[in-house]
Amino acid sequence: MRPTIHSLESALLLAIFVCALTVMSAHADEWPPLPSSNAAVEVPAQEWPRRPGPRTVRVLVHYPGGHLDRVNEQTGLMLTLHNWGGTDCVGTADPQTLAERLNVVAICVNYLQSGRQASLEDPEPYDYGYLQALDALRALWFVFNGLQQAERPFHSERIFATGGSGGCNVTLMANKLAPRTFAGVVDLSGMARLSDDTAYNLPGGSRLNARWSRDPESPNYLATDAHEIRFVGNPSHLAVMRQLGSTSRIIVVHGTDDTICPFTETRQMAANMQQDGLSVEPHWISQDAIDGKIFTNSEHGLGNRTGIVLSVAGRYLAADSPEALIREGPTDFEHRDAKVRYPTTNGAYAISYERGYPVGHFEETNAESP
Numbered sequence: 001m002r003p004t005i006h007s008l009e010s011a012l013l014l015a016i017f018v019c020a021l022t023v024m025s026a027h028a029d030e031w032p033p034l035p036s037s038n039a040a041v042e043v044p045a046q047e048w049p050r051r052p053g054p055r056t057v058r059v060l061v062h063y064p065g066g067h068l069d070r071v072n073e074q075t076g077l078m079l080t081l082h083n084w085g086g087t088d089c090v091g092t093a094d095p096q097t098l099a100e101r102l103n104v105v106a107i108c109v110n111y112l113q114s115g116r117q118a119s120l121e122d123p124e125p126y127d128y129g130y131l132q133a134l135d136a137l138r139a140l141w142f143v144f145n146g147l148q149q150a151e152r153p154f155h156s157e158r159i160f161a162t163g164g165s166g167g168c169n170v171t172l173m174a175n176k177l178a179p180r181t182f183a184g185v186v187d188l189s190g191m192a193r194l195s196d197d198t199a200y201n202l203p204g205g206s207r208l209n210a211r212w213s214r215d216p217e218s219p220n221y222l223a224t225d226a227h228e229i230r231f232v233g234n235p236s237h238l239a240v241m242r243q244l245g246s247t248s249r250i251i252v253v254h255g256t257d258d259t260i261c262p263f264t265e266t267r268q269m270a271a272n273m274q275q276d277g278l279s280v281e282p283h284w285i286s287q288d289a290i291d292g293k294i295f296t297n298s299e300h301g302l303g304n305r306t307g308i309v310l311s312v313a314g315r316y317l318a319a320d321s322p323e324a325l326i327r328e329g330p331t332d333f334e335h336r337d338a339k340v341r342y343p344t345t346n347g348a349y350a351i352s353y354e355r356g357y358p359v360g361h362f363e364e365t366n367a368e369s370p
Contacts, residue, residue, distance in 0.1 A: 001255040004020075004028060004293070012288070016067060022234075027050050028116070029145045030046065031043060031142060031145075031148075032142075032151060033146065033244035033274050034061070034068065034069045034142070034143065034146030035061055035065065035068070035196075036064045036067065036069075036107060036148065037066055037068065038060075038061060038062050038063060038067075038096075039060075039061060040059065040060045040061075040086075041058075041061065042056040042057070042058055042059070042087075042141045042144075043056060043057060043059050043136060043138060043139060044056055044138070045057045045112070045131075045134075045135050046131060046134050046135075046138075046358075046360065047360060048112060048131060050124045050219075051124070055112075055138065056230070057109060057110050057112070057114075057135045057138070058088070058109070058110035058114075059107060059108070059109055059110075059139040059142060059143075060088055060089060060095065060107070060109075060110075061105060061107060061143060062095040062098075062099045062105065062106040062107070063099060063174055064099045064100055064103055064104070064105075064106055064321065065100075067097075067119070068150070068152065069162050070326065070355045071105060071147065071152050071153075071154050071215060072103075072153060072154070072156065072318075073153045073154070073155060074103055074158075074319040074320070075105060075154045075155055075158075076102070076104045076105075076157075076158025076159060076160065076183075076319065077103060077104055077105050077107065077137070077140060077143055077144060077154070077156075077159045077160070078098055078102065078104040078105070078106050078107065078157070078159070078160040078161065078162070078317070079106075079108075079109065079136055079140055079161035079162070079171065079174065080092045080093045080094075080095050080098060080107065080162050080167075081105050081108065081109060081111070081136060081161070081162070081163030081164075081167030081168070081170050081171055082108065082109075082110075082114065082163065082166075082167050083164045083165040083166050083167050084119055084120075084126070084166025084167075084169075084208070085115070085116050085119045085120055085166070086114065086115075086163055086166075086167070086192075087110055087115050087369060088108050088110060088113045089108040089249055090106070090187075091163075091164040091165065091167065092162065092164045092167050092305060093162050093186075093188075093305050093306040093307070093308075093309040093310075093340065094306040095107070095108055097306050097310075097311070098306070101310060101318070102160075102314070102317045102318050102319065103318070103319040103320075104160065104200070104317075105143055105147075105154070105311035107139055107140060107143055107289045109135060109136045109139040109257070110112045111131075111133075111136055112127050112131045112132045113132070114124060115129055119131050119166075123220075124211070124220070125210055125212040125213075125220045125222070126210040126211060127213040127232050128169065128191070128194045128210055129169045129191075129194075129230050129232070130229055130230055130237055130349075130360070131172055131360075132169075132173070132224075133173035133174040133176070134177065134351075134358050134359075134360050135176050135355070136161075136170055136171075136174045137177060137178050137181075137358045138176050138358065140159070140174075140181075141333050141356060141357040141358070142357075144156070144159075144331070144333055145195050145333070145356060145357075147273045150254060153332040153334075155319070155327065156331060156334075157183060157326050157327045158182055158183055158293065158325070158326060158327075159181055159182050159184065159327065159331065160182060160183060160184050160186070160317055160325075161175065161182060161185045161186075161190065162185065162186040162187075162188060162309050162313075163187075163190070163266045164188050164189060164305050164360070165188070165189050165190065165191065165260070166190075166191060167188075167190075167199070168186075168187045168189065168190025168191070169187050169190050169192075169321055170190035170193075171185050171186075171187060171190065171230070172185065172187055172190055172202070172232040172250075173230070173232060174223070175246075175248055175250065176237065176241060176342075177340065177351050177358060177360065178331070178332040178333075178340070178351075178358065179240075179241040179244045179245070179246035179248075179330050179332070180244060180245055180246065180329065180330070180332045180335060180342065181248075181327075181331040181332045181333065182245040182246055182248040182327065183247075183248060183249070183253065183325040183326060183327035184249040184250075184251065184313065184316050184317065184325040185248055185249075185250055186251045186253065186309050186312070186313045186349070187250065187251065187252045187253060187254070187318075188253050188259055188268075188302065188305055188309070189253070189254055189255065189260075189300050189301070189302055190254075190261060190266065191208075191250075191261045192232060192233060192262075192265040192266045192268070193230070193231045193232065193233060193265055193269065194210060194212075194222075194227060194230045194231065194260065195262075196266065198210050199212040199222055200212060200213070200214060200222075201204055203239065204359040205262065206259065206260055206261065207259075207260065208260065208261075209294045212309050224344070224345045224346060225279055225345055225346050225347060225349070225362060227342035228342075228344045228345065229342060229344060229349045232269060233268060233269030233270075233273060234246060234272075235275070235276060236342075236343065237342045238272060238273055238276035238278060239276055239315070240340075240341070240342055240343075241249045241276075241278065242276055242278060244339065244340065246278060246310050247279065247327060247328070248278075248282060248327070249279045249316060250270075250278060250279060250280045250281070250327055251281045251283070251312060251313050251316070252266060252269075252270050252280060252281065252282045252283065252286065253285065253302065253308055253312055254266045254282075254283075254284060255284075255286075255297065255298040255299050255301075255302055256284050256285065256287045256298050256301060257286075257287075257297075257298045258297070258298075258299050258300045259300070260300040261300060261301075263284075267282075269284045283312055285298050285302060286298050290303075293307070294307040294308055295308070304306060312321045316322050332351075332358070332363070333353060333356050333357070334356075335353055335355065336353050336354055336355075336356060337353060338350060338351075338352040338353070338354055340352075340353070344362075345366070346362045346364060346365060346366035347362055347364040347365045347366065348365075349360070349361075349362055349363075350362075350365045351364055
């Protein structure tokens with residue numbers, strides 16, 4: 001039987017569609033070159049199941065002196081991540097100051113749901129650190145791999161992260177999902193856990209609303225496993241980090257009067273970390289610590305976030321300091337394995353570095369899925 005005009009048109013349309021998908025997929029997997037001077041670039045990100053399809057994130061790269069050729073054997077890497085609702089480098093330590101003072105390539109990331117619309121007004125629940133941390137780690141890998149590809153010497157054992165509020169939730173989650181990568185992280189008023197009052201907008205706790213639902217039929221349902229992976233102080237997960245050899249110094253700075261990211265939750269997180277043998281250095285900021293310059297309050301804002309990072313952690317982060325933090329051994333990017341795996345009630349979250357950059361997925365063993 002000879003093909004009809006209709007069938008030929010259908011076949012042609014199908015071929016065009018498949019070709020378009022192939023182009024989109026190839027585009028989504030393309031990594032841009034490392035810029036030669038301070039710049040913003042788009043890098044491929046893992047797909048967000050709530051909005052399927054290719055996705056990229058904006059990464060802002062800041063070099064010492066503003067140029068790639070200023071990177072040297074002592075130059076480290078440092079994520080500095082914006083707050084919940086922010087974009088680019090808002091609400092975190094100033095990246096260029098960090099680059100100059102600490103001899104690092106400072107990296108800001110527009111991780112998943114950056115900006116007011118996506119994080120506060122759209123119908124999807126706020127991610128609260130999981131895919132957001134994978135975005136940040138991909139941005140970090142982009143710079144790490146780019147320096148290697150350019151054969152530019154840098155100090156791969158000086159890798160750090162900080163952020164403000166929601167940015168520190170992402171920082172802590174990045175340290176969790178890449179437990180063999182960071183020498184130190186600085187938590188500034190971070191969100192320690194996805195509490196019920198925040199997840200479900202309940203009265204009596206934080207005023208934050210992450211828009212999750214307890215209804216299994218809701219598209220915003222918060223499954224048990226999804227809840228468990230987002231708890232950075234989860235004792236069983238902290239034990240996994242220790243077993244994998246995490247040595248990152250976790251510097252926690254939190255106001256004792258913070259009610260937005262409640263102080264009690266952060267204090268419990270730090271206690272859990274200490275109990276599981278991780279290196280934790282808490283700084284609880286009360287009224288008597290206010291100096292009017294660096295610390296201006298004991299609430300959520302704390303004060304000058306750039307100044308706080310340099311004041312509290314500068315001696316650990318500066319390349320020429322006798323107390324400089326140096327992580328020993330290869331990063332997760334260099335291990336290129338799939339050993340990072342966190343068990344949950346109905347399965348496990350596995351983070352594969354077999355491609356160098358992280359790919360996360362949930363392995364279901366029981367009925368419920370995230």
